Structure formats: C-alpha cells, structure tokens
Amino acid sequence: MLLAWRAMTSHDGPVRFGHLDCNSPIASWRFERQVEECAASSPRSIVDIGCGWGELLQRVAARVPGARAHGIDSDVELLERGRAGAAARGIADRVEFVEYRGEDWTEPADLVLSIGAPHAFGTSEDALRELFKLVEPGGRLLFGDGIWNRVPTEADLAAMWPETTVDEWRLLPDLVDVAVAVGFRPLRVEAIEQSEWDDFESQYLADKEVWLLANPGHPKAAEVREAADRHRDWWLRGHRGVLGFAYLTLGRPVD
Template identity: 35%
Template sequence: MERSEIFDIAHLRHPIGAPVAPERLRELVGWLSPADGARAVDLGCGEGEWLQELLLAHPGTTGVGIDHMLPASAARRTDERGLSDRVRWIEADAATWDDGAFDVVLCVGASHAFGGLDATLGAVRQRLRPGGQALVGDSIWEGTPSDSALAALDVPADAYPDLAGFVRAVRAHGFEPSFGHVSTLAEWDDYQLSWAGSLVDWAVREAPTAEDRAQALAAARGNRDAWLDGARRELGFATFVLHDVATDVRD
C-alpha cells in the first residue's frame, strides 16, 4: 500500500487530521474574518476539513488546498457540501508551491512539510498578504519530554516547543495571536484511537489482499503503540488564530 492510501484510510472517521474536535475547529475558524472576495490557502491540507469549514463559514471566500498526497475524499466531501465551485485541490509540495499572496493562510499539523515550526511560520508569512490572518496548529511538549516519549516518537527533545515557545515563535515572525486552543487529552485520544481503529476496521472488513491487511494492521499497531507507550500526556497540540502585526495596515 502507498503511504497516501494508509493516511486516507486512517482519517476516514476523523478527517480533521489533527487532535481537534469538530466544534473547536469551527470555533477557531469563526475567529477568522475574511472580506467578501478573499482568497484562502491551506498548506498541507490533508483531507481539507479546515479549508472547507472556512468556506462554509464565509460564503464570499474561495480557497486552494495544497498537499503532496491529496486524498480523493477531500474532493468528494467538497461535492457533497456544494463547495466545488469555490475550491481547488492541487497535489504539490506545499513548501515550494507559490501562487502569490492570500488573505488567509491555514497550516495545521503540516510543519513536517517545511522542516519545523519556525520554517512553517516563515512559509505562512511569505504567502500572506500584508494585514492578513493565519491559522497555524502544531505539536508542542506539555512539559519536559521523557526518554520514553522521545523514543516512541523517534524525535529529539527540541523537535517541538512548549506552549510559551510556540507563542514566542509566532511573535518573532510578526504575528499576534487573537485566539488559541490547546487540545485536550480526550481530543488526542479520539484522534489517535480513531486513526488506528479506522485502519483495523478496514483491514478486517475490506482489505483486498492479505498483504494489504498486514500493512494496514502494522501501521495501526505502530501508531497506537507510539501513543500509548510514550507520547500520551506528553505530546500536546496548539492551534492559534494569528494577525499580521508586522505590517501597519492602518494607513
């Protein structure tokens, strides 16, 4: 199985692609205020739920979703919601793709595409028009990570900041948070157990070959074990609505 197929199946029941509940996603999107005719881009859009919720909340906005492994389910849900004429899905590298400046830039859970939070904020800044808004979400440490957490995730201790470090990085790039959400343990459990569970369900009921079944089960077990054996209660996730304050837009 291709990696994109595994991720598509894993997110079947949790298409948000981050440990954020649907009501929290809508609350975060509700803090964005694009004017009619605004353009939005979602960098590393995955299943496209963040961008679609933005378009549903703001009927005068159009959007572009960028991901190097774009699942077919994103376009399908776009059709079901009547958004097909307002969104384009483009399979491309979000780190190098460029189509000018946007009024709103979304990037949630996709910092791996840019090489970390600092580079992600730089990419958001590059693609945001002066005075625009952004919504950025990324992993954080809830405290000093243990050796078991680092081993389970296979990352160094400086892979993620703590919450205060996240805010410092945001401000260093000329942004100011207007609203933020730190994912709860329940949101994390829902996300991780749904991720693994969707793969198990597909492997047992729908896998066309024994090899596909084995690959799906292996991916489910690996992800679940990493969460339960080390990352749980240590790996966090924060999402912020950001305003560009580096540019004085009052004049």
C-alpha cells in the same frame, strides 16, 4: 459525506482516514469555533498549506460567499476526497485543490491555514517565517503544530516514534514566542485536551481495526495488525500525556 467517501474508495486493505473528519486532534466544538472565527474575518482569498482533504478550508469557504480558496497538498488521494467534498457542498467553482509542494507556494491570501504541516518547511520556526510571507498585511494565519506538554526525558523519547528528538517540538510559550518574533501578533492561543488526542488516535486506528475485524484471514491482516499494535504502543506507552497539540490564531499587522 464521510460514508460517501468510504464507499467511493477502493482498497485491498483499510481505508485511509475514513473515521476522521479532519487529520488533526480537535474536538468538534473547537473545530466549529475555528470555522466561525476564520469566517468572521471575511477573507476574500484563502489558502490551506498541507490541506489533506481540506475539511476546514471547505467549511470556511462555504460560510464566506465569494471567497476563493486553494488547498495545497502532494497527496493525490486526499486531494480527490477534497474535490468530492467541495462538489457535494456546491463550492467547487471557487475551491480548488492543487497538487503542489506547500513550501513552493508563493501566492499570498487574506487567510492562511496550515495545520500539522510545518515539516514541509523544516522546523516550526521555518514554517512560521515562510507562512508570514503568505499572509496579506492585515490578514490571519491559523497554525497548528505539536507541542511538548513537558520536556520529555530520554526514556520518553525512546518509547515514541523512531528517531524522535527533544528538538522536534517546543513548549507552548516558546512556540508563541517564535510566532511573535517573526512578526505575528497572537489573537488566540489554545492547546488541546488529552481527550482530543485520544479521540484522534482512536479514530485513526479505527480504519485498521474495523478492517481487521472483517478480514481476519486476509493475506495482509498480519501486516496491518502489526502496524496497528505498534502505533498504539507509540500512543499509549509513548507520547500520551507528553506530546500535545496547539492551535495559534495569528494576525499580521498592516503595512
């Protein structure tokens, strides 16, 4: 499916997310467990806020016959990739990808997914508060967000993306406290290993690097090379070891 997506896209430059199965740092074994646990709750309705191409959404929906699912994102190209994937899996009749602002979605679901998209709401606290409203009583939320592995120093922050602040992410215990404070109960709390970050960043950059190897004299090559080198510095000399990523499986109590 990934190769088919690469073939169907047409860019005068590197493809986007061509080497990634999903747009978050996660090992295949952890991803498979998430799919299994999400499907085990037998949701009748699923919504993924900030879905990208909705790989997790598709895999869960494929395992829950009869479940209806919506993937919500504003990136038209990634939504098209999602629609192609759903068609290939034979679930396009019950998995809909909708161009919409995630923070404006109001239709609740038994299972809500939101991975790496709290910025659509503001802070992680804002996101959890608003996502709570979208989870049906007795339902589940799978929430993914960056966390600090340790409180970063000023030197750490200076080496990261421009304008990164210490308030941008929380330590894992603090993020869980926020989830509990808005009304959720934590069913699983997990943080990725460094190898999962390294795999993610390597695969993210592979789009540019593979293209550069094949197109060293392209008019855009210098621009692409500079962007790749800058991102690699942010990773290897900046956030590596300091920034982590957490997945929280959260339950909303019945009314």
